[in-house]
Amino acid sequence: MDYFEFYGLPESFELDAAQLKKKFYELSKKYHPDFYTAESAEKQEEVLQLSTLNNKAYQVLSDPNKRVDYILRQHHLLAEGDKYPLAPDFLMEMMELNEQLTDAGDEATFNQIKTSVKEASDALEAELAQQTKGFSSKTKAEQDAALKKVLDIYYRKKYLLRIQESLNTFATR
Structure with missing residues (x-):
């Protein structure tokens, strides 16, 4: 149900x-x-x-994150093992962050990376809020368009979360 x-x-x-x-x-x-x-x-x-x-x-x-996952699954937009094609510019930005993290030799650089990740995360949250605002009152076509954008945000957030986990690993060293 x-x-x-x-x-x-x-x-x-x-x-x-x-x-x-x-x-x-x-x-x-x-x-x-x-x-x-x-x-x-x-x-x-x-x-x-x-x-x-x-x-x-x-x-x-x-839980807002679980709720997003649930809604996407209810609309058959998300399934285990999906290979979602993220935008090349986003992937390049994330690759640069990963490289900076790998090469980070001092606390100032590490903190700069943390700030970049936080800013990217905040921007994604703002974008998600914009796409989901008033979802239930939208037309079916508007909901479908919003769901596609939410799916993209969902995958970008997952990618960013992996970088955040790497940051946490580096922070405990």
Whole structure:
């Protein structure tokens, strides 16, 4: 079952955290297995599955990055093992950052790289916010166009995250 449908919410990249939490607790009470101990084994299994679904749905929808991943998968834009073609200029920029990181011999250079990565990350977050704003109220064609742009942002963020992990590795040396 679709997590948004399960919570009775429109598909959206922007969710009201308080509303989501309220719905989670409401369904947690409704589907708590302890309230169904006198029921049949089939009913207990059904409630256990709904309780598990509630926990998984909340875990995904409450995390903005997992929510993006989930929405892209729901629209069949993301699958395991996909080879997404990133723009050559982005790849060149990331390759330059990786080379700088490999050659970084002093703290000043390392901090400069950290700043560049942070700026790139912030720019991607701003671009993502722009593409996802008001998603549920867009037309189908507008949603499709936004989803394609979100997919590109998603892959660029993943690439940048790998560089961030390399930065963290270098920082602990």
